[in-house]
Amino acid sequence: MLLPRGSRVVDGPKRARTVGCGVALSVCPRQRRVAPCSITTTSCSLRPIMKAAAALLALVTAAVATPLSLYDNGQTPLGDLLPKSYPGFDLDLTTPRLVQLEGQAEPVVMTELEKIQAKVRGIKFFDVTETPDLGSRAHLRVASKPSYPEPNNTEIVRAVIDTLEIQNLKDTLDKFTSFRTRYYRSETGKQSQRWLLGKITEITEKFAPKTLRDIISIQEFPHSWQQSSVIVRINGSSTTDDSVVVIGAHQDSTNNWPFLPAPGADDDGSGSMSILEAYRGLVAAGFRPERAVEFHWYSAEEGGLLGSQAVARAYEARNENIFAMSQYDMTAWIKRGTREEVGIITDFVDPDLTEFNKKLVEQYLDIPWVETQCGYACSDHASWRKAGYPSVFTIEATFPNSNHGNIHTANDRYDISDEFSFSHMLEFSKLAVGFAVELGGWKKSD
DSSP: OOOOEEEEEEETTTEEEEEESSEEEEEOTTOOSOOTTOEEEOOOTTTTTTTTHHHHHHHHHHHHSSOOOOEETTTEEOGGGSOSOOTTBOOOTTOEEEEEOTTOSSOEEEEHHHHHHHHHTTOOOEEOSSOTTTTTTHHHHHTTOOOOOOOOOHHHHHHHHTTOOHHHHHHHHHHHTOSSBOOTTBHHHHHHHHHHHHHHHHHHHHHSOHHHHTTEEEEEEOOSSSOOEEEEEEOOOOSSOOOEEEEEEEOOOOOSSTTSOBOOIIIIIIHHHHHHHHHHHHHHTTOOOSSEEEEEEESOGGGTSHHHHHHHHHHHHTTOOEEEEEEEOOOOBOOTTSOOOEEEEOSSSOHHHHHHHHHHHHHHOSSOEEEEOOOTTOSTHHHHHHTTOOEEEEESSOGGGSSTTTTTSTTOOTTSOTTBOHHHHHHHHHHHHHHHHHHHOOOTTO
16 A cells, blocks of 8 residues: 555554654554554644545555465466566556545545455546546536437437448457557557547548538547557537547456456447448448537546546636536346346436436337446546536446446456457447437538
């Protein structure tokens, strides 16, 4: 556990040593590690950052202070045999980060290693090191919350849906998962992002009519790490409505131990390719929305929603008017013995937009929806919600029935089980098309 400068670590009732300032944690008798036996605070210059740390560190210490013990395929203990580096990675496990956990007003300092340990143990968080002020204007948007229409573009939406192809999902996901890992601090993570950027450009040039290409922009959103986020914008035709509809997924992948392979077929290759096929279908149909529609592929979701926070912060800083945001994270898995359905997340989302999302499922998909919850900061929609923008999240099943057994391992492959379903992925492509057309608007005469 990383302790702020000036703290005292006490081994039993008599022995102590100073390691930093701000927090003093005792070491449990007979255990040579930090443990939550007792916590006291001391004064220091980091007090504003660590204001709420006393209660928080008890939780985090219990969760992440023990040495990391991972298992390959749930069988072989790796422990200290895990590699601490790998060619092409820019990841220092000792680097301190600011991490915000649920229910805490102030962030806590953790190392990259402790972030990894927390994630393995199911603790979700925002890494706010580079975006500490995200949401500072959120209160200004509450009073101007948008309302959403009943789905009413049925003929237009269905015409696009009929052009979506499972083979495209197979071909693009096969390539996207061929990289050793898409980890955001790796060279192969950058290579996969460049491939994605090139594929989007190729689709646009091949399928979009010339007049439509003129109003489409494709750009990288750079970060301080290697992998950029990717943003595609189809400009709106309205001269009076400056609002934007955002459809997102995260392009990065990770293994529980990041230096190991992470094909990331389901998490989140599936969501990334589901919205890519939706984009292809829309531009091939000549989609000219009335309000701008953007497709986002975020970097570094697995590092604490880093990419989406950076994007949302940039939009917040220039006072962008985000009408609605929809996240697609894991869209392929149908657990054996369960009903095929769409998981509609109901916690940490906009309730009105969520109800609209349900109506889209009922109108355009061949399977039903089911309500489920995923917790705090569980995907990139949370970054937009933090900024005060309305956002929703749709997942492959109820959260308990999603692909927990394979994600964040080398087994997150599309050929691992017949539970991985490309036809299920296509349902989410349909949903993204409906979201874009119904909220972006489209008069077919355009």
